[in-house]
Amino acid sequence: MxxxxxxxxxxxxxxxxxxxxxxxxxxxxxxxxxxxxxxxxxxxxxxxxxxxxxxxxxxxxxxxxxxxxxxxxxxxxxxxRVDPIFLRASRSSAKTLDLVKKVTEALMDESQEK
CATH class of the missing domain: 1.10.260.40 (lambda repressor-like DNA-binding domains)
Known part of the structure:
Protein backbone atom coordinates (compact mmCIF):
# COMPACT_ATOMS: atom_id res chain seq x y z
CA MET A 1 0.00 0.00 0.00
CA ARG A 81 -24.28 16.31 3.35
CA VAL A 82 -26.76 15.81 0.55
CA ASP A 83 -29.87 13.74 0.93
CA PRO A 84 -29.76 10.76 -1.46
CA ILE A 85 -33.11 11.79 -2.95
CA PHE A 86 -31.45 14.91 -4.34
CA LEU A 87 -28.60 12.82 -5.71
CA ARG A 88 -31.15 10.64 -7.49
CA ALA A 89 -33.05 13.67 -8.74
CA SER A 90 -29.87 15.20 -10.15
CA ARG A 91 -29.50 12.16 -12.40
CA SER A 92 -33.07 12.40 -13.69
CA SER A 93 -34.34 13.74 -16.98
CA ALA A 94 -34.40 17.50 -17.53
CA LYS A 95 -38.21 17.45 -17.24
CA THR A 96 -38.12 15.65 -13.86
CA LEU A 97 -35.31 17.85 -12.60
CA ASP A 98 -37.28 20.98 -13.55
CA LEU A 99 -40.33 19.65 -11.68
CA VAL A 100 -38.24 18.87 -8.58
CA LYS A 101 -36.77 22.38 -8.73
CA LYS A 102 -40.21 24.03 -8.95
CA VAL A 103 -41.64 21.96 -6.09
CA THR A 104 -38.58 22.66 -3.92
CA GLU A 105 -38.74 26.39 -4.65
CA ALA A 106 -42.46 26.45 -3.78
CA LEU A 107 -41.83 24.62 -0.50
CA MET A 108 -38.95 26.93 0.39
CA ASP A 109 -41.04 30.03 -0.42
CA GLU A 110 -43.86 28.68 1.76
CA SER A 111 -41.55 27.99 4.70
CA GLN A 112 -40.04 31.49 4.50
CA GLU A 113 -43.50 33.09 4.60
CA LYS A 114 -44.25 31.50 7.99
Missing part, protein backbone atom coordinates in the same frame (compact mmCIF):
# COMPACT_ATOMS: atom_id res chain seq x y z
CA UNK A 2 1.41 3.40 -0.96
CA UNK A 3 2.07 6.03 1.69
CA UNK A 4 -0.38 8.42 0.04
CA UNK A 5 -3.16 5.80 0.10
CA UNK A 6 -2.38 4.85 3.72
CA UNK A 7 -2.47 8.52 4.74
CA UNK A 8 -5.85 9.10 3.08
CA UNK A 9 -7.35 5.93 4.52
CA UNK A 10 -6.87 7.27 8.07
CA UNK A 11 -10.18 9.15 8.11
CA UNK A 12 -11.99 6.65 5.93
CA UNK A 13 -13.69 4.63 8.69
CA UNK A 14 -15.59 7.65 10.02
CA UNK A 15 -16.45 9.04 6.57
CA UNK A 16 -17.68 5.62 5.47
CA UNK A 17 -19.82 5.21 8.60
CA UNK A 18 -21.27 8.73 8.37
CA UNK A 19 -22.19 8.38 4.71
CA UNK A 20 -23.73 4.95 5.23
CA UNK A 21 -25.83 6.17 8.16
CA UNK A 22 -26.84 9.35 6.34
CA UNK A 23 -28.34 7.14 3.63
CA UNK A 24 -30.15 5.01 6.18
CA UNK A 25 -28.24 1.84 5.27
CA UNK A 26 -27.09 -0.96 7.53
CA UNK A 27 -23.65 -2.47 7.03
CA UNK A 28 -25.35 -5.50 5.46
CA UNK A 29 -27.36 -3.32 3.06
CA UNK A 30 -24.28 -1.35 2.02
CA UNK A 31 -22.36 -4.57 1.56
CA UNK A 32 -25.10 -5.99 -0.64
CA UNK A 33 -25.24 -2.83 -2.77
CA UNK A 34 -21.46 -2.85 -3.14
CA UNK A 35 -21.04 -6.59 -3.58
CA UNK A 36 -18.93 -6.76 -0.41
CA UNK A 37 -19.49 -8.88 2.70
CA UNK A 38 -21.11 -7.07 5.64
CA UNK A 39 -18.20 -8.21 7.82
CA UNK A 40 -15.81 -6.41 5.46
CA UNK A 41 -17.84 -3.21 5.72
CA UNK A 42 -17.63 -3.55 9.51
CA UNK A 43 -13.86 -4.03 9.33
CA UNK A 44 -13.50 -0.95 7.11
CA UNK A 45 -15.64 1.16 9.47
CA UNK A 46 -13.69 0.11 12.55
CA UNK A 47 -10.35 0.61 10.83
CA UNK A 48 -9.36 -3.03 11.32
CA UNK A 49 -8.78 -3.32 7.58
CA UNK A 50 -8.34 -0.89 4.72
CA UNK A 51 -10.35 -1.57 1.58
CA UNK A 52 -8.64 -2.44 -1.66
CA UNK A 53 -8.95 0.13 -4.42
CA UNK A 54 -11.60 -2.07 -6.08
CA UNK A 55 -13.60 -2.26 -2.84
CA UNK A 56 -13.27 1.49 -2.33
CA UNK A 57 -14.71 2.10 -5.81
CA UNK A 58 -17.61 -0.29 -5.11
CA UNK A 59 -18.37 1.41 -1.80
CA UNK A 60 -18.27 4.87 -3.38
CA UNK A 61 -20.60 3.74 -6.17
CA UNK A 62 -23.02 2.15 -3.70
CA UNK A 63 -23.06 5.38 -1.66
CA UNK A 64 -23.27 7.54 -4.80
CA UNK A 65 -20.06 9.37 -3.85
CA UNK A 66 -16.70 9.89 -5.44
CA UNK A 67 -13.74 7.95 -4.11
CA UNK A 68 -12.12 11.32 -3.41
CA UNK A 69 -14.96 12.16 -1.04
CA UNK A 70 -14.56 8.87 0.83
CA UNK A 71 -10.82 9.47 1.06
CA UNK A 72 -11.33 13.04 2.29
CA UNK A 73 -9.72 14.53 -0.78
CA UNK A 74 -12.80 16.24 -2.20
CA UNK A 75 -13.51 19.92 -1.95
CA UNK A 76 -15.67 21.26 0.85
CA UNK A 77 -18.62 21.27 -1.53
CA UNK A 78 -18.23 17.60 -2.38
CA UNK A 79 -18.26 16.55 1.27
CA UNK A 80 -21.42 18.46 2.15
Missing amino acids: SREYAKNVQGLPERLRQNRKMRGLTQAELGAKAGIAAASVSHFETGQRAPSVASLVRLADALELSTDTLLGRGSANSTM
